[in-house]
Amino acid sequence: MKKIYVIRHCEAEGQPPESMLTDKGIQQAFDLAEFFSETKIDRIISSPYKRAIDSIQPLANQLNVEIEINRNLAERVLSTINLSDWLEKLRATFEDMDVKFAGGESSREAMKRIVEVVEEIFNGINENTIIVTHGNLMSLLLMHFNKNFGFNDWENLSNPDVFLLKNEGNKVSLERLWE
Structure with a gap:
């Protein structure tokens, strides 16, 4: 059985790739390390965004495991222009997987890149892998394995959040681990 722990980054100061963790987010990163201490x-594997790497760095240090950076785990770009109604636009992308806004990627396109990462892991030799990503992309991955996962579930994700994907006999199940 292969396991992938999908982690949404800890609380951050903003959305840009260079955004740092807040003081609370830094503490959450140490809480994550404690959460996985017996695992x-x-x-x-992490998104290249600073907040994702910093969220898992304490655990990587504790385990002496190198963090691999994978651009396919970067947050989904909804649009390259500022959308005042971005929340409604995001909701629309959960209802229509092919809707796309200026400079952005559709849900289907974003889902494809994170699913590729997961499939590569499931086809690899490692038994237990962590991937660190972002809320929207994580939601699309979870939707891929559970068609009922949608916009309201995205809204209810926490920072951080942890889901477990288990692949047993090519049957993938998912479970939320973070409370």
Whole structure:
């Protein structure tokens, strides 16, 4: 059985790739390390965004596991222009997987890139892998495995959040671990 722990980054100061963790987010990163202290982890893969890397760095240090950076785990770009009604636009992308806004990617396009990462892990040799990503992209991954996962579930994600994907006999199940 292969396990992938999908982690949404800890609380951050903003959305840009260079946004740092807040003081609370830094504490949450240490809480994550404690949460996984009894779990065997073979591999850690992170979004290139600073808040994602910083969220998992304490655990990587504790386990002496190198963090691999994968651009396919970067947050989904809704649009490259500022959308005053971004929340409604985001909701629309959960209802229509192909809707796309200026400079952005559709839900289907974003889902494809994170699913590729997960499939590569499931086809690999490691038993227990952590991937660190962002709320919207994480939601699309969870939707891929559970068609009922939608916009309201995205709204209810926490920073951080942890889901477990288990692949047993090519059947993938998911479970929320973070409370």
